């Protein structure tokens with residue numbers, strides 16, 4: 017019971033028995049199915065659109081185009097460039113043009129075939145390296161959505177020093193598909209004259225805002241409830257704005273329930289992905305291996321619309337230089353448009369791309385210096401009191417050093433290195449290797465998203481001592497409801513059984529921003545600590561009045577309450593408070609610590625950081641290029657592990673997504689921008705036969721301002737796995753992968769070149 | 772067409788279009804929504820049920836094939852309102868995150884459980900290789916299944 021214990025997840029029984037209701041499990045009487053008619057081409061001008069014939073089909077209740085949008089024909093995210101239903105031009109294959117509402121999904125699909133459309137094809141811009149300044153215009157004058165820079169020290173002066181050793185390279189990373197097991201979906205219906213949306217999502221308040229604009233309705237008339245959500249990983253941050261708007265426009269006009277659940281291929285083809293990236297780094301160090309200067313250029317392929325790109329690019333730019341002490345920094349990040357599906361949030365949010373580059377180039381430097389990669393990292397890692405690339409002093413909850421020590425020790429790195437060397441001498445066709453990565457993660461939205469950064473909770477205790485908690489943070493599988501229950505239970509020294517964490521509903525709780533950026537635990541936690549604290553204060557005062565005595569402390573433990581010389585059962589106390597009308601209901605709203613970021617990219621970019629190190633062992637088959645991942649030690653400083661078992665679950669699940677990214681997940685696009693990998697047989701993700709022996713390691717350097725010392729970390733497990741993997745391949749057989757994934761073809765090709 | 776089969780221990784019959792899949796039939800005709808649809812193409816395993824004691828992806832079985840068969844879904848393995856030991860052990864092991872793969876995982880494990888054989892950890896891995904899970908990294912799922920299988924004393 018309480019914080020720090022591996023209690024059973026509150027939602028696991030419901031899920032393991034199949035009783036949880038996901039969107040597709042809801043059936044309403046008279047419910048219609050929505051289906052989207054999409055652009056067949058990647059770039060073109062719509063000359064004619066006629067839905068009349070399709071409308072006449074049996075079972076079709078309505079077909080809606082841009083003409084039927086009552087408000088703005090825009091899906092709001094950050095910039096307002098994303099068109100809801102295409103009017104005159106289309107910018108990627110799969111861009112929505114019309115929404116069909118029908119009795120069955122089959123009928124909708126048949127009707128879609130009868131929609132008449134003429135599109136004048138235009139040359140698509142697919143190669144993002146050609147985007148900036150291209151004659152093909154997608155966004156503004158130059159196709160650049162946004163840029164950021166981080167400048168620290170004096171790079172020009174620093175690199176004049178001719179004794180410095182320099183390494184330089186360019187790295188490429190591909191799209192990554194979230195592959196949440198539950199596809200996108202929503203059901204929309206009218207209730208109490210309010211348009212009610214139940215959807216699979218991370219950010220109900222985004223959806224509410226987007227629909228307010230599309231439908232030109234008051235916010236209070238749009239009620240968004242998060243339905244049980246089958247995985248998200250960033251893929252259900254802003255994208256549900258689109259999905260919900262599609263179902264909502266049908267329900268708005270037809271006044272009947274409309275459900276919309278994407279098929280897998282439709283989902284893969286049209287929903288957001290991780291941005292492909294190109295990262296160029298020049299790293300300079302002195303002859304002892306101390307990093308002296310770094311130049312970085314990060315280019316992101318945003319796709320056809322900006323969606324969350326500005327925020328994604330911010331995080332990528334700030335994280336490029338890693339958790340190292342480097343005085344002279346010059347990093348620029350830029351995101352450009354292409355005629356491909358818009359990319360968005362995905363666990364790590366723009367950082368896995370640059371971490372792959374940085375962690376790879378450090379190994380190049382180690383080679384050049386003839387130093388072990390772990391030693392090179394060790395001497396450059398940030399220590400408490402030192403500054404990040406944005407000039408931010410890191411001293412609170414700064415667990416980097418401890419993470420490093422623990423991971424090196426537990427992985428027995430140096431001893432295994434020797435064993436592997438021996439193995440490699442004895443084996444001709446198989447080579448083993450050890451690779452590492454060290455990284456950090458700015459928790460929360462940071463300076464780029466500070467306008468959305470709030471935390472809130474509503475706590476209510478009923479007369480029987482049971483409690484209901486509402487927070488603005490969603491449960492998408494990461495365990496938020498359990499953690500929220502634990503923190504509430506901890507406050508009153510009772511069992512989690514007494515706590516129900518209610519579903520998130522925009523009509524019940526205030527907007528506390530999206531559930532992203534590993535901010536769930538800390539954001540919900542702050543609200544809960546504050547709300548429960550206020551209730552406790554009120555009870556304290558009441559007890560003093562009642563007993564006519566001052567109590568130093570009212571202490572809650574194991575279902576009992578202690579004050580002065582008195583002891584009372586928790587239930588008895590609540591019963592007493594209720595009968596004497598003590599208010600046991602509290603709403604807390606608070607602001608997290610301030611973040612800043614000036615024109616040179618200097619400031620408190622995030623209020624706190626998480627720290628990590630990975631050690632990955634692989635075995636490479638020199639004859640085929642196949643790579644086996646054998647073991648992975650993944651060590652994370654999480655502040656406080658509110659539920660250690662769930663923390664381990666996050667570490668292993670996230671790490672496997674990272675290994676998939678590095679090893680096999682290979683999204684393919686045709687030269688005209690058409691997405692070719694549209695299902696799980698062509699876009700393969702790791703199965704139970706692909707995962708290595710995981711050793712998840714937890715470090716707890718408590719965050720002084722965090723709830724019970726917690727911070728956040730759930731994206732971090734993914735972020736450094738790709739370079740740890742490719743570094744271990746490099747250690748095994750001396751090939752330098754500058755592109756991922758490390759498919760057998762790619763590895764084999766490099767092996768041949770090496771010969 | 773009319774189909775008769777056994778569903779979770781009871782004889783049932785229904786009239787469905789021939790192109791319905793078993794998945795669609797159990798969800799839409801019988802209202803058993805515990806079986807999930809993750810891909811509808813036989814690639815994710817979320818829709819796994821037992822057909823004549825073998826694990827199958829119900830999205831790739833057409834309704835006519837089901838005639839005369841014995842089908843068990845996630846709703847059919849609890850007894851007297853008590854979870855099956857596989858479910859209990861998976862919950863304890865922390866095998867559930869978003870839960871969308873979970874019913875399918877449980878059914879793949881159940882197909883092992885009812886066999887009178889010993890299974891190693893490697894066997895378990897192979898048995899659930901067709902059940903994708905994007906959340907957990909599999910380790911805790913396999914821990915849970917292993918514990919449940921051990922409880923049979925084999």
Ligand code: FES
Nearest residue numbers: 811813814816830
């Ligand atoms: S839904 Fe049947 S295998 Fe995916």
Ligand code: FES
Nearest residue numbers: 869872904905906
């Ligand atoms: S728990 Fe989410 S897919 Fe397995």
